[in-house]
Amino acid sequence: MQHTISVIVENDFGVLSRVATLFSGRGFNIESLSVAPTNEDGLSRMTIVTRGDAQILEQINKQLNKLIDVLKVLDFSDGSAIERELALIKVSAEDDARAEVLRVVDIFRAKIIDVTPKSYTIEATGNPLKIDAILDLLRPLGLKEVVRTGSVAIGRGAKGWNG
């Protein structure tokens, strides 16, 4: 099963490897990971998407909580969060294909951010499933390069992570 968890951490050196070690030490693959500073001083937020047994994930959550540099672990496995991802997609597009690319971009409310006679570069955001879908449609046209940020997630409702 897929799980999305957010981890609020001190922005210290070594935090990333401590967190990563917890996953690798249990043979859990991290499918995506994004890290960036938050609005609070000295704090960063990691969003981790992983797959695995719920019981092991509960252990990992506890172990994450135990790390000195971790302030909070938010488990969004229950779908209680809004998830978004950004992708930059370079697709080859010549002749007839150019119109097809533009149609797909339009349907997905994506943006063209770079153009050459032979290619388009597209910026797409949305739920990771939506990114998968646009990639599926563009693939037959010739994907040249894809960069995905990995999910970021935020809880629904008025409350922030610390109330």
Added chain:
Amino acid sequence: MKMNGAKIMLECLKKEGVDTVFGYPGGTVINLYDALFDFKEIRHILPRHEQAGTHAADGYARATGRVGVAIATSGPGATNTVTGIATAYMDSIPMVIITGQVPTALIGNDAFQEVDIIGITRPCTKHSFLIRDVKDIALTMKKAFYIARSGRPGPVLVDFPKDVQMAQGEFHYPETVDIRGYKPNLSGHPRQVEKAMAMILDSRRPVMYVGGGAVLGDAAEPVTLLARKLSLPVTTTLMGLGSFPESDDLSLGMLGMHGAYCANMAMTHSDLIIAIGARFDDRVTGKLSTFAPHAKIIHIDVDPTSIKKNVRVDLPIVGDVKDVLTKMIQQADKSNGKISEFVAALSPWHDDISGWKEKHPLSYKQSSTIIKPQFVIQKLRELSDEDAIISTDVGQHQMWTAQFFKFNKPRTLLTSGGLGTMGFGLPSAMGAQAAFPNRQVITICGDGGIQMNIQEMATLVQNRLPVKIVILNNNFLGMVRQWQELFFDKRYSSTCMELPIDYIKLADAYGAKGFLASKPGDVESVIKQGFEEKGPVIMEFKIAREEKVLPMVPAGASLNEMVLNA
């Protein structure tokens, strides 16, 4: 007043109440050692190997409950501490390890004697710090000691680059420390405590299962009070030995792979297990699917990650074990009316337990011609001081000590339970003796493990640390040989030590005394002579070579499938 970073570090140690450190000098700690040269408040003990220095700091911590401190230089000095750090980590021992590091400007350049010791030790430390600025030393050390000793204790590594040791700064030690990501939950929830008491009063076949957390959390007293108040049978893990007096009728002794028959049978038939600072390790549970099939489980631990890690738990109580047990005793006092009725209802259970105790007590076949190791352990108990501190190495002798010594007080057994580190016995005893110069400190070792840190004989003699070294010599890596005998068709691959060593001469070479017992009649007199010596002593006992540790639950078998005599 301005001083250099090295001096600031020592002032920090003094503020933390450190009176003894175990360390080994080198290029990147030479400034620290220069400051130590006239810093009289701290006693520095020079081991002969950094691994031993780290085990000594660990032994000091286990015996006193205070934070042990070890120092090593960068590179090989630091890597030599890794086994010691991992040993402490697995048994949750509070330690601070200070390693020298190459100057900050060179870090990452493969400088001479540079290793990423923080990276190397990340999986076996509770936390670690790299000090980059002389201004950060005091706060870092305050945090390091606080993290090492609070919550579930553990080793903390502080990497201390040479240029930071040399830089000038002011010394101000912070009074308090606040780490926003680290707030151990120490106070047990009162409602959980109430529920626990209700579950206990409902049970008819309860067992208290007590682990190292009770020793680390200084909870031997409330463990004993609660057990006696409610007449609860108590079994301990290897690490929990001493948290409940084995002389008490309620004691079942140690459980698990080499545990007592009655302890393993009690666990298997129990309807309620009250786990206290224990972690259901595989050496204790045997085959998980058949472990304690009828029991509900109450699990008390300061570390929430210990709970539900290996077994299902019906009632978790997160908190300091002493706090939780004290609340449970208060709760029991409130239910006083029901207690006599409860205790009376336990009588069939106590009868079952007495039956198991009588059926298969821990025993061995005595011999008049050859020394039985169990006999040596019993004699050691008989002839040693009541408050003697015993450390062990790892192997058969460790298990015989656990089975036959009979520990009645906490912090009197120092043993590497989690990692099972051969070479731990002698240096950990050295650390305990440095902490308690006037108590009897005995290390019980095998002929294999003693060789792993034998060089510390020199440290003992030099520092007048009168550790009594007992070698149970079977000329085998006995524990492995036992497995080869039972499970590998007696194919003794590389477990026979072949070369006999003259331990008397060896003791003599270091300037210590050695005594040899080769027949049962020598045992008592050798122990007496050894104990009478003022200095460190080796007492060698040539024991029955193929004696086995029994009973034994084979790996992967259920707790009640014990091999009693093979």
